[in-house]
Amino acid sequence: MQASAAAARAMSLLAPARGTCIRTKVYPPQRDVTDEPPRIGVFICHCGSNIASVVDVEEVVRRTAVLPNVVLAEHNIYTCADDTQDTIKDKIGQYRLNRVIVASCTPRTHEAIFRDTLRDAGLNPYLLEMANIRDQCSWVHSAAPDSATRKAADLVRMAVGRAARLVPLTEDTVTVKGAALIIGGGVAGMTAALAMADQGFPVHLVEKSEALGGAARDLFRTLDGLDVQAFLAETIDRVIGHPRITVHLHSHVTQVEGHVGDFTSVITTGAKTRQVEHGVVVVATGAVEGKPTTFGYGQSPRVITQRDLSGQLARGELDLPKGATVAMLQCVEQRTADRPYCSRVCCTMAVQNALAVRERHPDARVVVLYRDMRTYGFREIAYKKARQAGVLFVRFDDDAPPGFSLGADGAIELTVRDAIVQRDLLMRPSVLVLAAPIVGQHDRQEVSDLLRIPINADGFFLEAHVKLRPVDFASEGLFLCGTAHAPKFLSETISQASAVAARAASILSRQTMPIGAQIARVDPDKCVSCMTCVHVCPYLAPIVGDDNKAQVQPTVCMGCGSCTSECPAKAITLHHYTDAQILGAIDRLLNAGPGPVGPGEGAYLEQVGVARPRWTEG
Amino acid sequence: MDTDQELVILALCCHYCAYAAADMAGSMRLQYPGSVRVLRFPCTSKIEVNYLLTAFERGIDGILVAGCLEGGCHFLEGNLRARRRVERAKKLLDEIGLGAGRLEMFNLSSAEGPRFAEIATEMHERVVELGPSPLRRGREAVLAGVAGMASLAEAVIAGEKT
Structure with missing residues (x-):
């Protein structure tokens, strides 16, 4: 959080130079693998001695090599090392691999790295599968090497079952609207607004009361003896005088539609409404003394x-x-x-x-x-x-x-x-x-409903991850700072608000951004228009289209799969987590699966060219 | 190939909390029984009754479903949906005589590595008490076939070297 805050300060200074020294990485065109039967290459990592000192890596290779669709199984000292990645790229070409399994550490840290390796080798990044044989195997069974080896082989087998049914996916891109909407004109909201505006992004700052300042209006001195009121007056002056900040007092955000990079919101001031377009939302609604x-x-x-x-x-x-x-x-x-x-x-x-x-x-x-x-x-x-x-x-x-x-x-x-x-x-x-006590704002539920963001049991907004994403909400493009998040000191609010500006800039500074391809798709032939998905989705992603069938808006969908499990007609598929992929892993673990997977099996509807019903055309 | 001697428990974990907690148990080098195999889901709300029943049909000895803390779900209420589904599946397991005890749902946060190790141990001990699944016979028969394929393995590896 503090590092992000420092980054925001640095970015304000560097704002004029943004985008002048960038190099764009070019990837080779992706090979079309739809007509090929799965040819899986499995790379099993020693991770130095982290894995190999417990798991008999060679035994895992032996057990993996016999599995259907596996054409290559080998072990490497460090699979994430540059030279091993080059080897993987060579082997992909040499063996015409079209699915790659890396059995090593956790996908939470290394999936992005190996996906990039696949792209470099001309394969779609979604054709990668990982088996976690370090964090969830060798490290937790160091006292039982035989059992750990069997488990590692099982984890790889599950990955084979799933990988055989993986399908290439394409990521959509959206055009980014380079402005920010900040809800709450206290110290958190104003600090974030200034930090973003100093970086060159227009900001709409919405405050529900008649004046900026928030709870800090009742604070006078910090423990270090700093004059809070003087600081506040100076900050308010800067905010009001800033050419890129539009302050909306006595106002509420009454509608937010869209998704990361492209939101359209309505700000209501008295009887007047104004529509604004922006790429990110910052929640800085503060808290009150109970x-x-x-x-x-x-x-x-x-x-x-x-x-x-x-x-x-x-x-x-x-x-x-x-x-x-x-x-x-x-x-x-x-x-x-x-x-x-x-x-x-x-x-x-x-x-x-x-x-x-x-x-x-x-x-x-x-x-x-x-x-x-x-x-x-x-x-x-x-x-x-x-x-x-x-x-x-x-x-x-x-x-x-x-x-x-x-x-x-x-x-x-x-x-x-x-x-x-x-x-x-x-x-x-x-x-x-x-x-x-410091307690959450009484209207927090309205903000939560408006943005579909979670509130924790204590009545404060919940960040995506306490350590890894401390100022983000789980939904992309939404950020959080100040006491709306938890009780905190003024100095902590300021660093958190600066951190938000840095995180937001990572979106606002782009022209376009890719959105993940792990999203739900509706098969209109199966959809019975029951609206279950519309009710289930926490993000309002499904809408009913002109043909009276449900459609999931790809940019809004977060890929949780709630709708796919609830759909009574089983009309919805979550890409990258299809029934075939999940059951493939379970079947292979329990050795109950069918034989090798053939070409095109598991492909998504839109990829096998099933025509939409003719009566929907024109 | 002696997997058939050992209990196999599936841990169906959500990416954001339970899977992260399982990783953390690893970073902390906590030890738990080797029977637990983790399968990752984006959210426990993606776990359908069908997956649970299929795994039991194929001979799994036990399943634990692990999601975020109630109220702390990354996808707002996915874990509550999962709990309802797990409860439904437990009723079905009781009805067919396999017993609801082989399936359990747990909630934990991404910071609770020790809790993950605890859950894994608890589920393992419970399944040890219940004994192997009576539906395992099919699994063993297939495994016997797989054991005969060891020579094929050598051939594939040799092929790779040439």
């Missing part, structure tokens, strides 16, 4: 949240009697069974506010009641400072929360059992400060 319902919040002006306190401190409104006690209670209505997550920022905010109170009111006593203190990273230094400054930290157990009562005169009484000395403490603080 107002507590316990510990007398709302019943007494002396019970406030940490955010309220930092506001009072910043405005100089905090008025404390001499020798007052300020009690801070952490983890209020969070890290419980109902709301299991941690809001991440409250411990640091408590420590920061405690230090500020001690500085302004040296005679005031500050007591922090906590379950676990987590001042992330270097913020630990502030925690140490707070201890040195005489802030008292009292730990209580999860199952013994403090008792609270509010007297008729407005006096607050707190009882807490100190978990360390196992004694009950009684205190009558002048002010009780609650660490309220």
